[in-house]
Amino acid sequence: MKMHNVFREMYNMNEFFMKKALEEAQKAFEKDEVPVGAVIVRNGEIIAAAHNSRELSKDATAHAEMLAIREACEALGGWRLLDCDMYVTLEPCSMCSGAILQARIERLYIGTMDPKGGAAGSILNLFENYHFNHKTEVIKGILEAECSQILKDFFKRKR
Amino acid sequence: MKMHNVFREMYNMNEFFMKKALEEAQKAFEKDEVPVGAVIVRNGEIIAAAHNSRELSKDATAHAEMLAIREACEALGGWRLLDCDMYVTLEPCSMCSGAILQARIERLYIGTMDPKGGAAGSILNLFENYHFNHKTEVIKGILEAECSQILKDFFKRKR
Numbered sequence: 001m002k003m004h005n006v007f008r009e010m011y012n013m014n015e016f017f018m019k020k021a022l023e024e025a026q027k028a029f030e031k032d033e034v035p036v037g038a039v040i041v042r043n044g045e046i047i048a049a050a051h052n053s054r055e056l057s058k059d060a061t062a063h064a065e066m067l068a069i070r071e072a073c074e075a076l077g078g079w080r081l082l083d084c085d086m087y088v089t090l091e092p093c094s095m096c097s098g099a100i101l102q103a104r105i106e107r108l109y110i111g112t113m114d115p116k117g118g119a120a121g122s123i124l125n126l127f128e129n130y131h132f133n134h135k136t137e138v139i140k141g142i143l144e145a146e147c148s149q150i151l152k153d154f155f156k157r158k159r
Numbered sequence: 160m161k162m163h164n165v166f167r168e169m170y171n172m173n174e175f176f177m178k179k180a181l182e183e184a185q186k187a188f189e190k191d192e193v194p195v196g197a198v199i200v201r202n203g204e205i206i207a208a209a210h211n212s213r214e215l216s217k218d219a220t221a222h223a224e225m226l227a228i229r230e231a232c233e234a235l236g237g238w239r240l241l242d243c244d245m246y247v248t249l250e251p252c253s254m255c256s257g258a259i260l261q262a263r264i265e266r267l268y269i270g271t272m273d274p275k276g277g278a279a280g281s282i283l284n285l286f287e288n289y290h291f292n293h294k295t296e297v298i299k300g301i302l303e304a305e306c307s308q309i310l311k312d313f314f315k316r317k318r
Contacts, residue, residue, distance in 0.1 A: 021264055033214045048232070054238050055262045058232055058233070058236055058237050058238050058259065059229055059232045059233075059238055060223055060226055060229075060232055060239070060240065060262035060263075061220070061229055061232075061261070061262075062238070062257050063261075065221055069219055069220055070218055070219075070220055072219075073219055073220075074217070077217055078217050079213050079214070079217055079218055079219040079221070080219070081219065092254055093257055093259040093261065094254075094256065094257030094260065094278075094285055094289075095253075095254055095256075095257025095260075095261050095307075096254075096257070097253065097254075097257070098252055098253030098254025098255070098256070098278070099219065099220050099254040100256050101253065101254075102219045102220070102221035102222075102252065102254050104219075105218075116290075116292075117291070119253075119257070119269040123289050123290055123291075124255055124283075124285075124289055128285075129163055130253075130282050130283055131275075131282055132276070133275075134284075
């Protein structure tokens with residue numbers, strides 16, 4: 001069935017890009033940073049890839065999503081990330097969710113949810129019910145087990 | 160009356176720092192950027208001062224508050240801006256409000272409110288009712304008329 005194959009291909013593509021975000025999270029893990037990674041994709045191409053580096057860069061704003069957005073703005077030469085999707089291993093906080101809306105990201109693919117700080121449905125949902133002049137579609141649960149496991153491994157090691 | 164003088168002095172101090180934020184907003188105005196300015200103060204000293212530069216820097220995250228936070232983190236050599244207050248001419252958006260909480264800013268002094276995008280009471284209030292592991296005190300209406308006027312002048316010129 002043709003339709004079935006299209007959906008299967010889209011699904012695989014989402015897993016492919018989330019794996020790239022996970023590779024970024026792994027880099028953070030190795031630097032003893034909370035392992036969160038993000039990539040930004042435009043027309044099937046990764047234009048930015050970043051991982052959390054708050055501790056090493058000593059910068060409160062250096063979450064994976066923020067760094068990826070800044071990199072993508074530089075790559076595209078403008079602050080509007082039109083037709084861009086973000087894949088991020090962990091549900092974004094308020095700062096990052098706000099930045100995703102500011103940058104006009106089209107679709108946000110989330111690995112696992114963050115019940116303690118997530119702003120895409122956990123402690124609040126900035127992507128619903130607010131009157132922003134942009135709407136970002138949110139798709140949850142891409143490679144959820146892997147995205148969750150890397151965080152569990154990190155915090156287990158920390159204890 | 161001694162007590163009266165203490166309050167008067169505090170009031171004047173807040174106006175003094177908001178004037179510095181307004182000077183930053185004026186710099187943005189002159190560069191044809193939406194005129195918003197912010198300063199971060201620690202122990203009565205300005206450790207960071209920045210203005211919105213989203214257009215010129217082509218960076219969706221380059222709001223005045225974000226740039227000031229990054230500058231202050233650099234000045235203090237860490238991502239926790241403990242004992243720091245921010246003065247900003249316009250109510251912060253979700254991204255900036257989230258960053259203010261992430262950076263552990265102690266007090267946030269706001270000039271004028273932003274009914275279209277403000278996240279400190281206008282379209283939502285990130286500083287209330289959410290379970291962040293930090294609480295920032297919010298004080299509104301410092302030099303409100305001046306902070307509002309510079310924005311009105313800017314958008315009048317744009318039309």
